[in-house]
Amino acid sequence: MNQIAPSSSVGTPDSLARLAEVAVRVGLNLRPGQEVLMTSSLDAVPLARLITDAAYKAGASLVTTLYSDDQQTLSRFRHATPESFDHTAGWLYEGMAEAFRRGAARLAIVGEDPALLAAQDAGLVARANRARAQAYRPALELITTSAINWSLVPYASPAWARAMFPELPEAEALEKLWAAIFAATRVDQADPIAAWAAHNAVLMRRRQKLTDRRYAALRFRGPGTDLTVGLADGHAWMGGQSTALNGITGNPNIPTEEVFTTPHAARTQGHVVATKPLAYQGTLIRDIRVRFENGVIVEASASTGQEVLERMIGSDDGARRLGEVALVPASSPISKSGLLFLNTLFDENAASHIALGQAYSKCFVDGDTITPDDFTARGGNTSLIHVDWMIGSAEIDVDGIDAQGQAEPVMRAGEWAA
Amino acid sequence: MNQIAPSSSVGTPDSLARLAEVAVRVGLNLRPGQEVLMTSSLDAVPLARLITDAAYKAGASLVTTLYSDDQQTLSRFRHATPESFDHTAGWLYEGMAEAFRRGAARLAIVGEDPALLAAQDAGLVARANRARAQAYRPALELITTSAINWSLVPYASPAWARAMFPELPEAEALEKLWAAIFAATRVDQADPIAAWAAHNAVLMRRRQKLTDRRYAALRFRGPGTDLTVGLADGHAWMGGQSTALNGITGNPNIPTEEVFTTPHAARTQGHVVATKPLAYQGTLIRDIRVRFENGVIVEASASTGQEVLERMIGSDDGARRLGEVALVPASSPISKSGLLFLNTLFDENAASHIALGQAYSKCFVDGDTITPDDFTARGGNTSLIHVDWMIGSAEIDVDGIDAQGQAEPVMRAGEWAA
Numbered sequence: 041m042n043q044i045a046p047s048s049s050v051g052t053p054d055s056l057a058r059l060a061e062v063a064v065r066v067g068l069n070l071r072p073g074q075e076v077l078m079t080s081s082l083d084a085v086p087l088a089r090l091i092t093d094a095a096y097k098a099g100a101s102l103v104t105t106l107y108s109d110d111q112q113t114l115s116r117f118r119h120a121t122p123e124s125f126d127h128t129a130g131w132l133y134e135g136m137a138e139a140f141r142r143g144a145a146r147l148a149i150v151g152e153d154p155a156l157l158a159a160q161d162a163g164l165v166a167r168a169n170r171a172r173a174q175a176y177r178p179a180l181e182l183i184t185t186s187a188i189n190w191s192l193v194p195y196a197s198p199a200w201a202r203a204m205f206p207e208l209p210e211a212e213a214l215e216k217l218w219a220a221i222f223a224a225t226r227v228d229q230a231d232p233i234a235a236w237a238a239h240n241a242v243l244m245r246r247r248q249k250l251t252d253r254r255y256a257a258l259r260f261r262g263p264g265t266d267l268t269v270g271l272a273d274g275h276a277w278m279g280g281q282s283t284a285l286n287g288i289t290g291n292p293n294i295p296t297e298e299v300f301t302t303p304h305a306a307r308t309q310g311h312v313v314a315t316k317p318l319a320y321q322g323t324l325i326r327d328i329r330v331r332f333e334n335g336v337i338v339e340a341s342a343s344t345g346q347e348v349l350e351r352m353i354g355s356d357d358g359a360r361r362l363g364e365v366a367l368v369p370a371s372s373p374i375s376k377s378g379l380l381f382l383n384t385l386f387d388e389n390a391a392s393h394i395a396l397g398q399a400y401s402k403c404f405v406d407g408d409t410i411t412p413d414d415f416t417a418r419g420g421n422t423s424l425i426h427v428d429w430m431i432g433s434a435e436i437d438v439d440g441i442d443a444q445g446q447a448e449p450v451m452r453a454g455e456w457a458a
Numbered sequence: 459m460n461q462i463a464p465s466s467s468v469g470t471p472d473s474l475a476r477l478a479e480v481a482v483r484v485g486l487n488l489r490p491g492q493e494v495l496m497t498s499s500l501d502a503v504p505l506a507r508l509i510t511d512a513a514y515k516a517g518a519s520l521v522t523t524l525y526s527d528d529q530q531t532l533s534r535f536r537h538a539t540p541e542s543f544d545h546t547a548g549w550l551y552e553g554m555a556e557a558f559r560r561g562a563a564r565l566a567i568v569g570e571d572p573a574l575l576a577a578q579d580a581g582l583v584a585r586a587n588r589a590r591a592q593a594y595r596p597a598l599e600l601i602t603t604s605a606i607n608w609s610l611v612p613y614a615s616p617a618w619a620r621a622m623f624p625e626l627p628e629a630e631a632l633e634k635l636w637a638a639i640f641a642a643t644r645v646d647q648a649d650p651i652a653a654w655a656a657h658n659a660v661l662m663r664r665r666q667k668l669t670d671r672r673y674a675a676l677r678f679r680g681p682g683t684d685l686t687v688g689l690a691d692g693h694a695w696m697g698g699q700s701t702a703l704n705g706i707t708g709n710p711n712i713p714t715e716e717v718f719t720t721p722h723a724a725r726t727q728g729h730v731v732a733t734k735p736l737a738y739q740g741t742l743i744r745d746i747r748v749r750f751e752n753g754v755i756v757e758a759s760a761s762t763g764q765e766v767l768e769r770m771i772g773s774d775d776g777a778r779r780l781g782e783v784a785l786v787p788a789s790s791p792i793s794k795s796g797l798l799f800l801n802t803l804f805d806e807n808a809a810s811h812i813a814l815g816q817a818y819s820k821c822f823v824d825g826d827t828i829t830p831d832d833f834t835a836r837g838g839n840t841s842l843i844h845v846d847w848m849i850g851s852a853e854i855d856v857d858g859i860d861a862q863g864q865a866e867p868v869m870r871a872g873e874w875a876a
């Protein structure tokens with residue numbers, strides 16, 4: 041509804057340097073002497089350089105940036121043989137896992153073209169993704185188990201801005217996206233670090249309150265949706281700051297507005313419609329409709345991208361089950377921007393959502409010590425994928441249901457009930 | 459003397475695409491299904507993209523580019539703590555070694571700023587280099603033992619062009635450097651692939667002739683130089699094409715004009731002056747003068763960069779001994795360009811040279827099967843470094859000395875004697 045007003049400082053080196061500072065000090069909360077492994081696209085070189093500066097100033101022992109390039113990715117789809125798409129750079133993903141085991145922090149700059157692979161063969165896209173996901177699994181496990189401090193921060197790439205604002209000239213589209221990024225990341229505030237501390241405190245109160253309620257389930261109701269999401273036994277709500285097993289308390293997502301927890305992999309029932317399109321690995325999936333029985337998707341459709349959706353949920357057994365449920369008020373600053381970002385880091389913070397696939401072990405009351413067997417026994421889901429998609433809006437009510445089946449309002453018309 | 463005339467096609471996408479083609483087809487001679495691990499600076503993105511295209515067209519299963527960035531490198535020297543300089547990205551270098559073990563080919567795009575680190579603390583530069591060299595050693599061994607096909611190809615970065623032509627505007631400097639690169643890499647010829655085949659045949663005849671002579675030593679004489687380089691027992695001369703242990707015959711250096719072999723690590727005597735400045739890891743070392751006794755440097759000086767020279771030869775035991783001796787006629791195309799490239803890939807192909815440090819096991823008549831013990835017993839040198847520097851010119855005579863001590867002319871006034 042409200043547009044964020046572009047300020048004169050939008051896109052200036054100063055704002056970008058403040059974003060770099062937030063990435064290192066709030067996102068990673070980098071420990072002096074810690075190594076940093078950063079991933080970035082070539083578009084984001086200016087931010088990667090500023091983050092490198094900020095990290096060394098914060099005492100990083102070494103910053104290594106692994107750059108990716110959309111053009112080189114597309115080159116493969118244009119020229120490589122189909123047989124080759126099952127091959128991946130296992131040595132690199134194993135190296136990343138090893139870096140994490142040796143204590144490196146992980147920073148990812150995200151801002152990819154939401155439609156990069158839209159025109160490519162869906163079967164090849166799925167095979168390349170699957171090969172990469174399998175090879176990346178050991179590294180991802182260190183992320184999903186919060187073994188290390190890690191963070192995602194955004195960068196406005198031209199392709200992302202064009203996808204969001206196809207009707208605008210590129211420079212104007214970029215300016216609008218940067219303004220939204222700087223607002224959502226609190227870089228436009230007088231003291232971004234203090235603003236993040238205050239925001240983290242608000243999220244902390246909300247998650248503690250929800251954890252204390254020990255709901256057995258959440259029920260989402262609204263147009264096209266009546267979904268009961270069973271919660272894992274002994275689940276805990278997370279959001280904002282998170283303390284990794286290495287003892288460092290950072291913000292894994294910059295921006296973030298959500299509080300979230302682990303559903304029970306076998307206890308979701310009912311049907312749900314997505315309230316926003318989902319940008320999944322280069323394809324835009326629109327109007328997702330899904331029905332769950334005993335935690336498993338038994339029906340799924342989409343008005344565009346149905347083949348990609350089907351391949352996604354066919355990735356493995358856990359890809360048809362939930363790994364996350366998250367609550368975000370419809371009045372969240374990102375939601376109020378009125379923008380569809382086509383990027384999960386933003387869109388998941390504009391609406392309540394669920395995620396298919398891998399659950400976070402952090403979202404248990406004893407998350408730091410839970411064993412893999414307990415994790416599974418108490419309802420934690422396991423998968424190579426973790427894909428958030430939006431089911432909240434100002435038309436959605438959410439009830440909390442206790443162990444006796446009693447319901448109480450959690451959200452009404454998209455806002456916190458209490 | 460002669461300047462290369464800039465042609466109208468210099469720097470056009472077409473020339474660059476032909477260079478990419480030479481890199482993949484001549485340099486790597488990529489095998490269909492083979493993975494490619496490429497390193498590049500951010501300056502060379504256009505060439506890296508074209509090489510990626512060429513590699514996929516040639517059947518690459520995957521091309522992964524590891525980009526480096528001078529600005530991020532400098533950021534460390536500006537902001538990081540001195541203690542941190544012994545830390546390196548071991549996980550990445552181990553990953554590279556693993557990629558080679560799994561059969562990846564290695565392509566390196568080179569075009570670094572010859573003076574990048576000139577203003578930085580020499581002690582920190584040396585510590586960072588040493589830590590990297592130690593971590594990179596397993597990967598480097600797979601290169602020096604020719605386990606895989608690998609190749610170096612050049613790219614004209616702005617900083618390199620500025621260093622070569624400080625008096626010219628940047629655009630003009632770049633155009634001159636590109637013209638020299640396209641000429642030296644034979645990309646300016648009608649059929650670059652055929653031109654490389656002809657050139658490789660010439661080098662092959664020259665190296666076979668030298669190998670057949672079985673010289674015990676080479677003696678270099680000229681102004682300031684009287685150096686006798688003992689050769690390893692059962693050495694073989696290499697140059698141009700080389701067949702890796704994986705069976706693939708490629709050209710490890712694009713361009714290349716040299717024929718080279720392995721000196722005996724304990725049999726070099728006399729004094730030698732460098733005939734060109736040496737660009738070593740960001741510092742220009744001028745007027746190197748060195749004296750050898752029984753294969754070991756016992757005196758070393760330089761008019762600039764002496765501290766860097768001393769740290770270099772102090773890297774380890776093998777850094778004071780020779781690992782390569784190479785012959786290049788003063789009339790080589792690169793030499794005739796009259797340019798000082800400040801880059802070993804070019805300057806070593808403009809003059810006869812020696813290299814301190816690691817020897818190539820390929821440079822033995824039984825190089826594919828030689829054991830590490832035999833390699834050492836027959837005079838092969840071992841070190842973390844391998845640094846070529848130029849000792850040839852049109853004023854240098856070279857004699858071959860046989861086992862009986864008889865001398866015969868190999869080069870006179872910088873040209874082949876026969």
Ligand SMILES: [Zn+2]
Nearest residue numbers: 300366388428
């Ligand atoms: Zn979420």
Ligand SMILES: [Zn+2]
Nearest residue numbers: 364395426428
């Ligand atoms: Zn999620």
Ligand SMILES: [Zn+2]
Nearest residue numbers: 718784806846
């Ligand atoms: Zn050489």
Ligand SMILES: [Zn+2]
Nearest residue numbers: 782813844846
């Ligand atoms: Zn060499």
